Amino acid sequence: MDDLKALSKMWINPLTIYSKEVILKNGSTVFGKIVYQDDKSLKLETLVGYLIIKRDQVVRIIDNVVTEDQQEYIPEQIRESYSPPPMPQLTVPRYTSPSVSAREAGQKFSANCVLMGNIAEKKDTQGNILFNGEIKNIGGRRADFVKVDFVFRKNWSGETRTLTTFIKGSYNTFDSGIVSDASLLPGAMGQFDLYVPQDFGSFIGYSYVIDWEEYQ
The missing domain is CATH 2.60.40.10 (Immunoglobulins)
Structure with missing residues (x-):
């Protein structure tokens, strides 16, 4: 039961796994781990897979760091068993503007x-x-x-x-x-x-x- 609660908490609060909070121009927020970045784009590992985001669509990247002695309990077997879905063939996000x-x-x-x-x-x-x-x-x-x-x-x-x-x-x-x-x-x-x-x-x-x- 404790493991199920911890797994549920991981989905409710992605910061238990990922510390990067990426705020986009369209008002949405993405939580994940930056696995690659350059002047034009970011590649993030998230709970739902990998995302490629244009750098010019990013408003701010916040690093929500929690010290080790204050982290919430996440069972070791859950951390070890979790792996993101395979990298899909994604198109670069496009947003419309007047x-x-x-x-x-x-x-x-x-x-x-x-x-x-x-x-x-x-x-x-x-x-x-x-x-x-x-x-x-x-x-x-x-x-x-x-x-x-x-x-x-x-x-x-x-x-x-x-x-x-x-x-x-x-x-x-x-x-x-x-x-x-x-x-x-x-x-x-x-x-x-x-x-x-x-x-x-x-x-x-x-x-x-x-x-x-x-x-x-």
């Missing part, structure tokens, strides 16, 4: 910063945690002040704390005289690091948001 040319033009001449791969997490002997990863601008315009906001869930009652880190990109001097090294030219990549000290306290998981500005 103004296709306007949408494509907006994508071409605007910045679009995405996470490349996964966010790495390391803990030192003092209990401090370091997150690091790489951001790429796959858009057609320079992105300025590119940053990653980490939202940490402190407990199940909803308490959160946000920490922000800027990427290490290229230098740019703005009209105001401000100089920043957090800009990404089209096609460029930059790394980011977030240091979380031990006195920050424990957390049960986190999500992240990539944000940037666009200036002339």
